Amino acid sequence: MTTKLYLNYSSPFCRSVLFVAKHLGIDLHEVNVDLVDKQQLRPEFLKLNPRHTLPTLEDEGVVIWESRAIIQYLCNKYGRNSQLYPTDPAERAKVDMVLDFDLGTLAPALKAVRITKLVTNNSTKGAKPTEQQLTTLKDSLTVLDSMIGKNGGYSAGKHLTIADLSLIPQFLTVTTEELADYMHVRHWYSEITAKEMPYFDEINSMAVKSIEDRTRRLTERADKS
Known part of the structure; x- marks a missing residue:
């Protein structure tokens, strides 16, 4: 099937x-x-x-x-x-911990800032994230940066796991400038996507096209309303 x-x-x-x-x-x-x-x-x-x-x-x-x-x-x-999802209980728990951190903390923080910045109709054009949104995102990225630094380049251990593959797609619309204060996050993203994800460019390019198409269609509909 x-x-x-x-x-x-x-x-x-x-x-x-x-x-x-x-x-x-x-x-x-x-x-x-x-x-x-x-x-x-x-x-x-x-x-x-x-x-x-x-x-x-x-x-x-x-x-x-x-x-x-x-x-x-x-x-x-x-x-x-x-090894993407270790069977050892302690190692698997580390992966689950990062997945939960992402679900409850990092992903919502990234989404809040990303959605505010995204121009989807005339009413949101030029909108900026609030100070609280930026502070929450900064705190979340600081935690992630610390974890990656302690683990030697990965988010949940000493090798690539599903925790990394769950986190990486969320950084597509985050600029290098926005990660200026997070050296480990920058290095983690560039190294893993270039060296351990041969499928990254293909999927990423399709994502960019999809986002551009969705934004264009939403804008066109808003202009007509």
Whole structure:
């Protein structure tokens, strides 16, 4: 049975699943969900995922949403011999800890600043993040920078794990200048994407195109309203 991934390349959480699948050599049947046309709200999709979120995985009758749960599932089922998700309890706990930190702290902080900066209609043009949003993001990046420094270049151990592959897609729209104070984060991002992710450029280029297309279509619709 085909393993389907319902996704949109503009979502960093969808790309994290793609990164893990590529790393493990898993062949996914990709089903693009158009967020501008709100295809995620169609009845057939709501039957799969009542939260109407992406990514959503459908594998042999099993349906999973939430990107971190999906990548854990893929590793448990298809990558049992991979170091991406260590089997040692202590090492796995470190990975889970970073995934939880990302879910509860870093990802929301990055999203808050990213969404505020993103020009999607005339009412948000020129908007700037609030001081509280910037402070929260700064604190979160400081924690991540410290973890990477202590681990010698990785977020959750001494080698690449799903924690890294979950975090990296979220930095697509973060500029080098914005990471000026986070030496370890800058080095981590550039080194891993260049040396350990041969699939990165292909997926990243599709993400850029998807984001540009989505922003253009939303802007056009706002101008017509």
